Amino acid sequence: MSRVANPVLPGCYPDPSVCRVGGDYYLVTSTFEYFPGLPVFHSTDLARWEHIGDVVTRADQLDYSRIASSGGLYAPTLRYHDGRYWVVCTLVDPADATRGGNFLMTATDPAGPWSDPVWLDADGIDPSIFFDDDGRVWMHGTRLAREPRWHDQTEVWVREFDPTTMALVGPETVVWNGAMLGVVWAEAPHLYKVDGRYYLLAAEGGTEFHHSVAVARADSVTGPYESNRCNPVLTHRHLGRDSDVVGAGHADLVQAADGSWWAVLLAMRPYGGYHYPLGRETFLVPVTWEDGWPVFAPGEGRVPAEVEVPFAAAAPAGDGGGVVRPEDPRWTSLRGPAAAFATARGDGWTLRPSVETLTDPGTPSFLGLRQQHRDLDLSASLRAPLAAGEEAGLAIRQSERDHVRLALATGPSGEAVVRAVHRRAGAETLLGEARPGAAVGSPLTLDVHARGVDYDLGVTTADGARTVVATADARTLDSVATGGFIGLWLGVYATTPDPASATVVEVDRVEYRPA
Numbered sequence: 149m150s151r152v153a154n155p156v157l158p159g160c161y162p163d164p165s166v167c168r169v170g171g172d173y174y175l176v177t178s179t180f181e182y183f184p185g186l187p188v189f190h191s192t193d194l195a196r197w198e199h200i201g202d203v204v205t206r207a208d209q210l211d212y213s214r215i216a217s218s219g220g221l222y223a224p225t226l227r228y229h230d231g232r233y234w235v236v237c238t239l240v241d242p243a244d245a246t247r248g249g250n251f252l253m254t255a256t257d258p259a260g261p262w263s264d265p266v267w268l269d270a271d272g273i274d275p276s277i278f279f280d281d282d283g284r285v286w287m288h289g290t291r292l293a294r295e296p297r298w299h300d301q302t303e304v305w306v307r308e309f310d311p312t313t314m315a316l317v318g319p320e321t322v323v324w325n326g327a328m329l330g331v332v333w334a335e336a337p338h339l340y341k342v343d344g345r346y347y348l349l350a351a352e353g354g355t356e357f358h359h360s361v362a363v364a365r366a367d368s369v370t371g372p373y374e375s376n377r378c379n380p381v382l383t384h385r386h387l388g389r390d391s392d393v394v395g396a397g398h399a400d401l402v403q404a405a406d407g408s409w410w411a412v413l414l415a416m417r418p419y420g421g422y423h424y425p426l427g428r429e430t431f432l433v434p435v436t437w438e439d440g441w442p443v444f445a446p447g448e449g450r451v452p453a454e455v456e457v458p459f460a461a462a463a464p465a466g467d468g469g470g471v472v473r474p475e476d477p478r479w480t481s482l483r484g485p486a487a488a489f490a491t492a493r494g495d496g497w498t499l500r501p502s503v504e505t506l507t508d509p510g511t512p513s514f515l516g517l518r519q520q521h522r523d524l525d526l527s528a529s530l531r532a533p534l535a536a537g538e539e540a541g542l543a544i545r546q547s548e549r550d551h552v553r554l555a556l557a558t559g560p561s562g563e564a565v566v567r568a569v570h571r572r573a574g575a576e577t578l579l580g581e582a583r584p585g586a587a588v589g590s591p592l593t594l595d596v597h598a599r600g601v602d603y604d605l606g607v608t609t610a611d612g613a614r615t616v617v618a619t620a621d622a623r624t625l626d627s628v629a630t631g632g633f634i635g636l637w638l639g640v641y642a643t644t645p646d647p648a649s650a651t652v653v654e655v656d657r658v659e660y661r662p663a
């Protein structure tokens with residue numbers, strides 16, 4: 149017996165989907181504009197998850213260049229059937245409805261490589277796939293209702309899928325608009341068959357404060373679906389904004405090897421007021437069955453801070469603290485492979501500054517890590533012999549429009565100048581500036597000390613003297629403040645105005661330490 153702390157995946161890991169293969173569990177989450185896309189995690193106990201690969205790893209596999217932040221890859225579903233792993237997902241371009249859409253990818257090894265996409269003739273978001281025990285396969289997803297009776301009414305559709313031709317076939321049936329009359333965004337549908345009956349699990353209320361999980365069942369996969377009188381079967385919206393966990397929804401069920409049932413779902417942990425800089429995280433909730441219906445967190449009715457998982461190993465997972473070496477799977481770039489601008493070297497990276505900056509929806513020279521802990525110290529030791537107009541440093545990133553840069557640049561006499569710049573809704577202000585008294589190319593360490601919503605930004609010279617440059621406020625950067633779907637990333641970047649720049653920035657080491 150072991151008590152497992154929630155969330156099981158801290159930081160921006162929303163829209164979790166899980167499947168079991170024998171004694172192994174696999175889980176994927178959304179990644180929006182980040183690359184590689186759709187991390188695949190492996191676990192043997194639902195508690196400790198190891199990042200074993202990613203679904204989208206090749207630039208020519210899926211093109212999400214120029215898609216603005218909080219667009220990109222939404223809500224994948226992961227299933228295993230007959231020797232193959234299946235991911236269905238949506239590529240969303242909020243600026244261009246003709247681009248992207250629903251697609252599937254398959255793999256024989258969940259760690260990859262995954263196939264190129266097969267595009268599906270289905271609109272909307274949150275696709276899922278269900279392999280029935282009679283050999284038939286059913287896709288489902290959600291979209292804005294074609295003939296809405298209320299604002300933001302969505303409809304969950306079900307349609308057969310032919311795995312031989314890899315195409316949707318036959319008629320489509322709309323089966324669900326949510327459990328509550330007038331509810332917005334019935335989404336994240338997943339179908340299951342339990343004891344001969346079909347169950348439809350779906351979120352509703354929208355992926356923020358009003359999020360929830362509802363369930364319906366039917367004797368036939370295309371319905372009619374009967375709503376559970378207990379709906380919503382899980383929500384935190386009635387607990388108020390002071391609750392330590394809010395926004396619980398978007399669940400997926402899995403039956404463990406011992407016969408017990410579990411759900412993974414997303415929720416947020418606010419702090420510093422109603423803000424959640426870590427974004428939507430992945431939580432684990434026990435499920436039992438009563439009267440042919442699933443009961444989420446029985447006896448408690450909310451996402452527990454700790455879950456008893458009888459088959460979980462007692463050893464706690466590490467906190468991920470220390471030097472984050474280049475081969476660490478947590479590194480992500482934006483919209484394309486980091487190989488375009490970065491080379492691993494020792495414990496760190498050689499970065500070539502890009503003309504694209506963090507303000508462009510492109511692939512700037514940026515390598516980032518999710519902020520997974522409220523309190524942490526992140527530092528980057530670098531040597532950056534920058535030319536005039538070039539920048540290298542640390543970024544606290546929400547999006548193109550909203551981020552803070554701790555930017556090293558060259559002063560008039562070649563001295564290092566460090567500026568903290570806050571880009572907020574597309575407009576920039578200087579938070580602070582320091583001249584640490586060193587030449588620009590000399591070894592310097594830039595750091596962020598996050599304590600709650602206060603991010604203290606500093607620079608340290610080779611002699612160990614640290615200068616505080618400014619303090620940034622996470623309450624201006626989280627998605628409550630900015631909109632969008634994403635938690636904060638912390639990373640290193642380098643930019644230049646000169647396409648012919650020969651500058652090379654040595655990032656000798658990046659350390660991430662929970663405090």
Ligand code: 6LW
Nearest residue numbers: 222223273335336355633
């Ligand atoms: C996801 C959907 C949602 O596709 O947020 O509003 C989207 N709801 O379920 C992105 O995470």
